[in-house]
Amino acid sequence: MTDPGLSRRTLLRVSAVAAGSVALAACSSNNPGSTGSGNGNGTSSPTNSAAVGSTVDPLPKPAKFNEAPQLAEQVKSGKLPAIAERLPENPYVIPHKWVTPGKYGGQIFTFTPGTEEGSHAEYMYGHSLLRYLNDGQDIGPGLVESWESNSEATRWELHFRKGLKWSDGQPWTTEDIMFWWEDMVLNEEHSEVPPDEARSGKGTLMKMTAPDPLTIVMEFDAPAPLTADRLAMWVNRGNGPGWMEPKHYMKxxxxxxxxxxxxxxxxxEGQFDQKRAWTRNPDCPVMTGWRCKSYDEGKIVTFERNPYYWCVMPNGDQLPYLDGMTLTAVARAEIQKLQAQQGKVNFAYGGFTALFLADVAGFKQAQSKNHLRVLLWDAGDGSGSLVFFNQDYFEPKLRKLFRDAKFRQALSHAYNRKEVRRAVYYDTGELTTGTMSPKAIEFQIDGEAKKNYAAWRDSFIDYDPELAKKILDEIGIVDKDGDGKREMADGTKLRIHLDYHADSAPEHVSKNNLLARDWNAIGIDTKLNPVAPEGYGDQWRFGKLMTNTNWETGDGPNCLVYPQWMVPIESSRWAPLQGEFYNVRGTPAEKEQLDLDPFKRTPPRMEPEKGGPIEKLWQLYDQSKIEPDAVKRRQLVWEIAKVHISDGPWLLGVCANTPYIVLVHEDMKNVPEKENLKLGGFAAPWIHPSPAVYDPETWYWTNPEAHTTTP
Structure with missing residues (x-):
């Protein structure tokens, strides 16, 4: 991490309370999903529900509401309105089957790599218009109570909950969205850019209007079938797009x-962006369960309960249960591990820390003293620590070699993934050549889907050094001078650099050492090359680095909401210059600087080979963007996977779906275990925001009074 349609084609109002319905099946029931109740109070009918499951009755609105004692005291003293006045007319009712009514009070105390980390927002889903449920298999409501689309998916209406309020008590209205859209996104003086969900399948911007304070209309010039999926991904005003700002404060x-x-x-450096930074500015109103209370740069961030949070438990308890969170900056991995073992935190999430599988034994041994249980949520990634060659490397002969599928296939067969899996991942996960997430809906929907995933996962995966040598011999990569190292076909020396961030996590370095050993064993001179993180991105997009070896694939829950691993459409992944060329298509820049060397263009970009695999991938992806039928889109994803099999592998992974560590104090309840979750968890992708999707606002202490100060 650094760094996600509709199933009914007629005009359909699907109401949001059936997020209750989607989620009653949610996260741990055996029901495979929901397509919406259509009862005027229910949920959406998203792409990934197209062929699964049945409708489940929504959770009812509670007959009465309950609140934290500290808020009740403020109501009694006149500092706060009554709870019924603070909640919307129809609050969101938490649907997860594993949650039970809890107690108010206490705090989370955890560490964070730095006080400006985007991970802070990942605990809170409150700004999101829609929400992923069932580990991304379904979509439910958020701030949007109901939504609808026409049959072509070119016009979408979003209907927001009546009575929503910001954390300062001011009304939330669609003016807060239009302020973000008109005064920031469309304002060329501001750096805010349109998110994916703001563009049609042709790539053109939507027209967005607000006919009333509770309705947003999005109109596109071509089908935009993934709109609901994309409104659910990320956490808005966090690692995802803003989608709203408190106009009354920010103007x-x-x-x-x-x-x-x-x-x-x-x-x-401007005041505007500093003031809108709600995880650092206590004055900035929020819609999340907690609001920033204090911020000490580089040291500590504290959050406190938002008295106007719009989510409740089925019994009517207003959330959150916990009074707040305290995040202390601890950058060094060894200090994080030591503090966890000593019990100086009462919660820690491996996705935001340096905690890894190698530490599990030590944590379990310390459990009797620190009282921290070790939970393991599935990552949902498709690769583990990844290796991919730069298909646009600046040196022509090496670029041609890296684009030769036979060369990459040979190196894949020379890779002893089983040993890396054992040494680095402790025999967890499933061996893979490197794919999109195995939890993606396109690979989960039925038996055919699972077969298509398995075909991609197992392609070129067999460890067979002799086969690897044979393939290299066939393409002329042989030892010509007898020094034990293979040369290029013309006799040029061949050396592969495994490039990685100099501050990479140990798993990447350990994997690289084993991989270098395997490739050296078949005569490929391979060296590790740590690179300063500050310049890594620019060197990559300019084609100066051979490989990237410190990422993992993990995006989903729908392969098309964030397809950058499958299809080169930007400059950070395996074909950076061709991806940048895709970015400028349809703009004036597409026809500019064509007389210049691709590496000297601004930005550096090059067109893919005519009839080549990347052009095929683009064509399939372009079809998927304007295809309103979910089944046909799924088939297009399978066709993209087939190109990865026939012309790949471009992604050399180790093992998919390894666990993420979650340390939870034994007194904390409602934190889901793997068995509670629909797919065992989906922790790796930022676009399926964990732990926010599991609603930390529902977590509570059995003895809150014992968890009010730092352990």
């Missing part, structure tokens, strides 16, 4: 509304 820092605003308002 004072915007020159359109305040002429005295300094000219630097839109820069990174």
């Amino acid at each position: 004072q820092f915007h020159p359109k509304y305040n002429p005295k605003t300094p000219k630097t308002w839109a820069s990174d």
Whole structure:
């Protein structure tokens, strides 16, 4: 991590309370999903529900509401309105089957690599319009109570909950979305860019209007069938797009509304962006369960309960149960592990820390002293630590070699994945050549889907050094001078660099050492090459680095919401210059600088080979973007996977779906175990935001009074 349609084709109002319905089956029931109740109070009918499951009755609105004692005291003293006035007319009722009514009070105390980490927002799903449920197999409501699309998926209506309020008690309205859209996204002076869900299948921007304070209309010039999926992914105002800002607060820092605003308002150093940073600015209103209470840069961030949070338990308890969270900056991995073993935290999530499988034994041994249980959620990634060659490497002969599927297939067969799996991942996960997530709906939906996934997973996976040598011999990569190392076909020396961030996690370095040993064993001169993180991205997109060896694939739950691993459409993955060429298609830049060397263009970009595999991938992906039928889109994903099999592998993984560590104090309840979750967890992708999708606002202490201060 650094760094996600509709099933009914007629005009259909699907109502959001059936997120209750989707989620009653949710996260751990045996029901495979839901397509929506259509009862005027239910859920969406998203792409990934197209061929699964049945409708489940939604959770009813509670007959009465309950609140935290500290809020009740403020109501009694007149500092807060009554709870019924603070909640929307129809609050979101938490649907997960593993949750039980809890107690109010206590805090989470954990560590974070730094106080400006985007991971802080990943605990809170409250700004999201829609929500992933059932480990991404379904979509339920969020701030949006119900939504609808026409049969072509070119017009979408979003209907928001009546009575929503910001954490300062001010009403939330669609003006807060239009402020973000008109005064930030469409404002060329601000750096905010349109998110994926704002574009049609042709790549053009939607027209967005707000006919009333509770309705947003999105109109596209071509089908935009993935809109609901994309509205659920990420956490808005976190690692995802903003989608809203509290206009009543932020307009004072915007020159359109305040002429005295300094000219630097839109820069990174400007006051506007500093004020909107809600995880660092206690004054900025939020819609999340907790709001920033204090921020000490580089040291500590604290969050406190939002008295206007719009989510409740089935029994009517307003959430969150916990008074707040305290996150202390601990950058060094060894200090994080030591603090966890000593019980100086009462919760820790492996996705945001340096905790890894190698530490499990030590944590379990310390459990009797620190009282931290070890939970293991499935990562849902498709590779483990990954290796991929730069298909646009600047040196022509090596670029041609890296684009030769036979060369990559040979190196895949020379890779002893079983040993890496045993040494690095402790025999967890499933061996794979490297794919999109095995939990993606396109690979889960039925038996044919699972066969298609298995075909991709198992392609070129067999460890067979002799076969690898034979393939290399066939393409002319042989030892010409007798030094034991293979040369290029023209006799040029061949050396492969395994490039990685110099501060990479141990799993990547350990894997690289074993991989280098395997490739050296078949005569490929292979060296590890640590690179300063600061310049890594630019070197990659300019084609200066051979390989990337410190990422993992993990995106989903739908392969098409974030397809960058499957299809080169930007500059950070396996074909950076061709991906950048895709980015400028349809813009004036597409026809500019064609007389320049691709590496000297601004930005560096090159067109794919005519009739080549990347052009095939683009064609299939372009079809998928405007295909309103979910079944046909799924088939297009399978066709993309077949190109990865016939012309790949481009992604050399180890093992998919390894566990993520979650340390939870034994007194904390409602934190789901793997067995509670629909697919065992889906922790790796940022676009399926964990732990936010499991609603930390429902977590509670059996003895809150014992967890009010740092352990």
